[in-house]
Every structure is written in C-alpha cells, then in structure tokens.
Amino acid sequence: MASESFPPDEADIVTTTVHDDGVAEVVVDHPPVNALPVAGWFALAAAFDRVGRDERVRVAVLRAGGRGFNAGVDIKEMQRAESFSALLGANRGCHAAFKAVYECPVPVIAAVHGFCLGGGIGLVGNSDVIVASDDATFGLPEVDRGALGAATHLSRLVPQHRMRAMVYTSATATAAELHAYGSVHSVVPAARLRDAALALARTIAAKHPTVIRLAKASLNGIDPWDVNRSYRYEQGFTYELNLDGVADRVRDEFGS
Numbered sequence: 068m069a070s071e072s073f074p075p076d077e078a079d080i081v082t083t084t085v086h087d088d089g090v091a092e093v094v095v096d097h098p099p100v101n102a103l104p105v106a107g108w109f110a111l112a113a114a115f116d117r118v119g120r121d122e123r124v125r126v127a128v129l130r131a132g133g134r135g136f137n138a139g140v141d142i143k144e145m146q147r148a149e150s151f152s153a154l155l156g157a158n159r160g161c162h163a164a165f166k167a168v169y170e171c172p173v174p175v176i177a178a179v180h181g182f183c184l185g186g187g188i189g190l191v192g193n194s195d196v197i198v199a200s201d202d203a204t205f206g207l208p209e210v211d212r213g214a215l216g217a218a219t220h221l222s223r224l225v226p227q228h229r230m231r232a233m234v235y236t237s238a239t240a241t242a243a244e245l246h247a248y249g250s251v252h253s254v255v256p257a258a259r260l261r262d263a264a265l266a267l268a269r270t271i272a273a274k275h276p277t278v279i280r281l282a283k284a285s286l287n288g289i290d291p292w293d294v295n296r297s298y299r300y301e302q303g304f305t306y307e308l309n310l311d312g313v314a315d316r317v318r319d320e321f322g323s
Contacts, residue, residue, distance in 0.1 A: 080107040081114045089125035089272040090265060091118045091173075096132035103186065104141040105153060108160025111190075115167035115175070125272040125279060127171060128264045129194065130178035136203070139185020142212060142318055154309055158216075158302045161186050165220070166295050169193035169287065172280050174271055178264035179203045179242070180257050185217065192220025193294060195283065197250060198264045199242035200257040206239035213308055213317030216301040219294055224250040 080103065084092045093114050097107055118127050131137060140161065145153040168175050168190055177194035179187075183205045191197055191205070205224060209215050222230045224245055233240065245251040255263045271279060308314040 081110045083114050083118065085118075085121060085123055088269055089123060089276070090268045091121070091124045091127040092265075093118065093127055093129050094132060095129075095137065098133055100135060100138040100182075101131050101133055101187075102138040102141045103160075104144045105156035105160050108140075108157065108164045108186070112160070112163035112167040115164075115171045119167075119171040119173065124173055125274075125276045126174050126176065126268045128176045128178055128268050129168065129190065130261060130264065131180070133181075135181030136177075136179045136183045137185070137187025137190060138182060139187060139208075139212075146318060151309060154305075158305065161189060161216075162295070162298060162302070165189040165193050165298060169294055172283060174279065174283055176264050176268050176271075178260050179205075180260050182206075182239075184208055184239075185212075185214075188224070189217045189220045189298065192217070192223040195286075196252050196267065197224075197245070198260065198267060199245070199251050199254050200260045201242060201254050202257055203242040203254075204239040205242075205245060206237065207234055208237040210234065211237045211317070213314030215304045215308070216298065219292075219297040219301060223294075224248070 080095060080097045082094045082096070095101055095111060097103055115127070118124050140157045145157065174195040176196045176198060177191045178198050179191060180200040180203055183191055183203060185207060188205060188207055207217055207221055209217070218230060218234050221233060225233065225240055225248055232238065242251055242254045246254050252267065253263060305314070
C-alpha cells in the first residue's frame with residue numbers, strides 16, 4: 068500500500084501518514100506513557116486540522132505507540148511551572164485537540180491499546196468509532212490529580228451512573244465492558260489492533276467521499292449536546308481547584 072508520510076511535528080510527538088486508499092494514520096508516540104505536554108496537544112490538533120483539509124483523505128485512524136494509548140496531560144510539566152501557564156496551556160491544548168477530532172470533516176477511528184486515561188478519554192469520546200485491544204482500559208483519574216474534565220466524553224462511552232461512579236472513584240472500565248455497552252465497535256488481540264482499525268477504515272474509505280463527509284457533518288449536527296462547550300464548562304472547575312490551591316496539594320501527593 069503506497070503512502071505519503073509527513074515528518075513528526077515540532078514536538079516530535081505526532082506523525083501523520085496518508086495512504087493511497089484515502090486512509091490517514093495519525094500516530095502519537097511520546098514515551099514513556101504518552102502523557103502529552105502542552106505542545107503535544109496542540110500538535111495533535113494541528114494534525115487533525117491538516118487531515119481534514121486534505122481532499123485525498125476519506126477516513127482517519129488515531130493510534131499510539133508505546134505502552135498505552137494515552138495517559139492524559141503531563142503532570143510533571145505542570146508541577147515544574149511557576150505559574151498557571153502550563154495549566155492554561157494544557158486546558159487549551161486539550162480543548163483544541165478534542166475539538167479537532169470531533170470536527171474533523173472525515174470519520175475518525177480510534178485504535179486504543181493499553182491505558183486510555185484523562186485526556187485520552189476526550190480523544191476517544193470525540194472519535195466516531197472505537198476499536199480496542201483486549202488489554203485496553205478506560206478511565207478518568209482526574210479527582211486523584213486535583214482536576215476535573217472529560218466527563219463529557221466519558222458519558223459518550225458508558226451509561227450515566229457508571230460515568231459518575233467512575234469519576235468519583237477513578238475506577239476504569241475494560242474494552243469488553245465498553246463493547247457490551249455498544250461504544251466500542253470491536254475488541255481484538257493487541258497484535259491485530261492496527262490491522263483491524265485499518266480494515267474498518269478501508270471499508271469506510273470505499274464509500275463516496277462526499278456522502279461520508281456529509282454524513283459526519285449531519286451526525287455532529289444531531290448530537291444531543293455541544294461537546295465543545297460542555298467540556299469548557301468542566302474545565303472551569305479545574306481552574307477553581309487550582310486557584311484554591313487544592314489542585315497543587317493533590318498533584319504533589321499523586322506525584323510523590
């Protein structure tokens with residue numbers, strides 16, 4: 068399969084490859100656990116903006132290298148900052164990345180392996196279809212880190228009361244559980260994850276591109292709530308926790 072690859076972004080975190088069949092692969096790789104710094108979130112947003120503008124692209128696959136799909140924001144970057152600059156940057160970057168995935172004009176398939184936590188839930192919850200490996204787990208450990216947010220996206224993956232329990236307890240859900248809820252399309256062995264995601268992507272890419280792009284726009288248009296706005300509302304409570312000083316104490320305990 069012929070393809071065109073673009074070099075990693077300036078943060079050396081996101082690489083995009085566009086294959087001749089109209090499938091774009093956006094790969095995040097930021098060792099050791101894909102906890103993204105501010106630059107990484109903005110780089111991911113930029114990658115999906117580029118993919119969406121590329122008329123060759125009919126569908127995109129978002130996946131990651133390394134031990135897990137995504138571990139959220141880089142807490143250590145936030146702890147090193149002497150002001151709220153890292154917090155503001157992370158919140159804006161997450162919002163931009165989640166929004167770019169949701170508003171990408173073509174369907175986005177998330178291929179999830181290992182852990183999908185925090186900001187990873189935002190990316191997956193705003194994707195169109197999810198394929199997961201049998202070792203994948205999903206969760207929002209935000210309350211353990213002095214933060215809030217992405218319940219908007221978790222509520223797209225699990226029922227309301229399960230979402231609330233997961234937020235309060237920082238518990239995780241397995242790929243099999245999400246498959247039973249209907250939010251995960253399929254669960255496969257880790258070694259087959261990329262192939263399964265690409266096979267599904269090719270099925271979509273074989274459809275008429277104009278119809279698929281309009282289908283994406285129409286489905287976004289009938290969503291029951293505005294995910295971009297509701298996530299920004301959640302972020303306001305994270306600001307409040309930081310201004311109160313509670314967030315620093317909880318983050319320090321988490322990192323110790």
